[in-house]
Amino acid sequence: MSKFKVAIIGGGKIADSNHIPALKQLSDRVEIVAVCSRDLTKARALADKHEIDKSFSNTLEMYEQCAPNVVVICTPNNLHYSQTMEALAHNCHVFCEKPPAVHAQNALEMAELADEKGLTLAYNFQLRQSSECKLLMRCQADGLLGDIYHIKANFLRRRGIPGWGYFTDKNIQGGGALIDLGVHVLDLALYTLGYPKPDQVLGNTYDFIGKSGGKGLLGSWNPDTFSVEDAATAYLTFPNKASISLSASFALNMQAEKDRNLEIFGSKGGVKLFPFTLHTELAGELADVQFPYLEDVDIQLKNTEAFLDACFGRPSTVCTAKQGAILQEIIERIYQSAAL
Known part of the structure; x- marks a missing residue:
């Protein structure tokens, strides 16, 4: 089997350290x-x-001289759409950083073009590849959770407004904590439920700390040019009465420095994902079951492998173009709800 020729678009930290x-x-x-x-x-x-x-420094020259068949996009959010569409037009499979795009319509067009050309477009939501997420899926398949009816998804930082890059510029990023951090745990929650579309979305966004300034743990930022939300909350309901509550923050007055987790509530059992604990009943008693021997895996490596599996037409757990379009629509609906 011949190797894929891969081109990297974006010369920053995510390309250097991850991809x-x-x-x-x-x-x-x-x-x-x-x-x-x-x-x-x-x-x-x-x-x-x-x-x-x-x-x-020019993508057209890159395509002409190197003829890649896979492109990995590691650029700011507002470039994902144009660069993905260009790569697909050059018959390349695309592995794009999260979020899919800035607008829901863009993500939909990206998915449609990939489908039309028979190419793989996938997004880098690597938390799916954690041992905890794999175990969650096995517990669900084994019937240990029953019917999942609510998921609480958090990705919170106490004072984690990035002091570098474009993270506080809405024109470039499309948003703040929600579109940068919240998308990770939202993807996991939707993945757990089978990626349904919600029938109702209620959201709020806040910028009190970002606009006023203060102590930062990830560098300093300029409150005068801060144009994104520093925190967001949302509540999603689905046709089968399941629901998701979502919270994301760059900055929030809370005790912990950070909190990234999912809590899953089912009719037979529940799970706290990190560290993995199964809440259930055993022998007529309440029990919390822990799994101390889960493998610590390289989730970026595993997600890249999953993307390549999809390119080769093999079964894969990578976030698909269709799922990315659903997620982007939900993000847009949360921002629209908050604005109204």
Whole structure:
């Protein structure tokens, strides 16, 4: 089986720390042929660091000279749509960073073009590949949870407004804590439920801390140019009466420095995902069952493998283009509800 020729678009931290190291561990299946960034110096530096032959500042030149068949997109949110559509037009499979796009219509068009061309478009929601998530799916398949009727999903930081990049610029990112952090746990919650579409969405967003400034644990930010939400809450209901409550924050006055978790409530049992605990009844008594020997896996590596499986037409647990479009629509509906 021939290797995929992979091009990286984006010369920042996520490409350097996550995607390129994972791809290099899969050298029997892929060859990284190029790095492209609007800043050619940045692209060349990243290519040199990882011993990648070509670097570009123009994507059309990259496609012409390297003819990749896989593109990994690691750029700001407002570029995902145009770069994905261009890659698909060049008959490339696409592995795109989260979120899918800035607007729901964009994510839908991306999914439709991928389907039309018979190509794989997937998104990097790597928490799906954790041992805890895999165990959750096994518990659900074994009937230990019964009917899941509510999920509480949190991704919270006490003072984690990023002091670098474009995270506080709405024009570039499309939003703040919800579209950057909340999407991870929302994807997990939807994945657990089989990725249904909600019939009702209620949301609120807040920017009190971001606009007023204060102590930061991830660098300093400028409150005068802060244009995104620092916290968001949402409540989703589904036609089968299941529901999701979602909370995300860059900054929130809470005790813990951070809190990223799912709590799943079913008719026979419940789960707290991190660390994994099954809440149930055994021998007529209430029981909390823990699993101390779960494997600590490289979730980025596993998610990259899942993406490549999808490209080869194998069964895969990667977030699909269709699922990404559903998620983006929900994010947009939360922002619309908050605005109203």
